[in-house]
Amino acid sequence: xxxxxxxxxxxxxxxxxxxxxxxxxxxxxxxxxxxxxxxxxxxxxxxxxxxxxxxxxxxxxxxxxxxxxxxxxxxxxxxxxxxxxxxxxx
Amino acid sequence: xxxxxxxxxxxxxxxxxxxxxxxxxxxxxxxxxxxxxxxxxxxxxxxxxxxxxxxxxxxxxxxxxxxxxxxxxxxxxxxxxxxxxxxxxxxxxxxxxxxxxxxxxxxxxxxxxxxxxxxxxxxxxxxxxxxxxxxxxxxxxxxxxxxxxxxxxxxxxxxxxxxxx
Numbered sequence: 001x002x003x004x005x006x007x008x009x010x011x012x013x014x015x016x017x018x019x020x021x022x023x024x025x026x027x028x029x030x031x032x033x034x035x036x037x038x039x040x041x042x043x044x045x046x047x048x049x050x051x052x053x054x055x056x057x058x059x060x061x062x063x064x065x066x067x068x069x070x071x072x073x074x075x076x077x078x079x080x081x082x083x084x085x086x087x088x089x090x
Numbered sequence: 091x092x093x094x095x096x097x098x099x100x101x102x103x104x105x106x107x108x109x110x111x112x113x114x115x116x117x118x119x120x121x122x123x124x125x126x127x128x129x130x131x132x133x134x135x136x137x138x139x140x141x142x143x144x145x146x147x148x149x150x151x152x153x154x155x156x157x158x159x160x161x162x163x164x165x166x167x168x169x170x171x172x173x174x175x176x177x178x179x180x181x182x183x184x185x186x187x188x189x190x191x192x193x194x195x196x197x198x199x200x201x202x203x204x205x206x207x208x209x210x211x212x213x214x215x216x217x218x219x220x221x222x223x224x225x226x227x228x229x230x231x232x233x234x235x236x237x238x239x240x241x242x243x244x245x246x247x248x249x250x251x252x253x254x255x
Contacts, residue, residue: 043233053169054162
């Protein structure tokens with residue numbers, strides 16, 4: 001008998017409040033969905049979001065062509081040594 | 091960068107399997123008042139151009155590395171495409187129509203203002219997508235035009251980070 005009582009108390013303390021809270025949140029979300037912003041207002045909000053992305057894309061580094069200089073044997077040279085262009089990328 | 095256009099191709103293919111054209115065309119009633127079957131089919135087809143328009147945007151971002159106002163505009167367009175909670179939610183059968191038309195209008199506007207030559211095929215795709223705009227409901231039509239206009243003017247007025255050495 002005691003087990004059943006504890007089980008009931010446990011249920012009352014956990015499942016019931018959790019279900020009630022979940023229902024409450026769901027109802028609140030549905031209400032918000034009904035009263036959602038008109039399209040023109042959403043378009044305005046969209047512009048501010050897009051501006052964030054546009055700054056991020058603009059700050060991407062521009063791909064610069066990379067030239068590797070080497071001598072006839074294919075050895076890569078450095079500094080001011082003259083040689084032949086081994087590869088050109090970018 | 092090209093990963094996004096490839097990803098979109100996969101997403102659209104999956105959506106097509108789940109909601110083939112005959113069912114998708116019927117869904118156009120939600121975003122338009124038009125009853126002309128040709129206009130409804132066009133709206134459905136337009137969203138299939140999105141991956142190619144995104145690929146064109148990605149290419150332009152790389153090619154026009156020194157044209158910062160254009161790059162910002164294109165970045166704004168990509169951000170719109172990424173955002174699933176836009177004018178038509180991307181989880182609906184016609185959720186990519188607004189993204190496609192906005193990319194098309196943005197590309198045309200950017201090329202015109204920045205005097206950049208668009209590839210003829212890309213221009214044709216943009217014009218086809220933009221021609222679907224009058225088939226949309228009036229508020230959607232106005233919102234899309236307003237978005238492109240505001241984005242273009244805002245990206246032009248913002249000072250580039252590149253202006254500061």
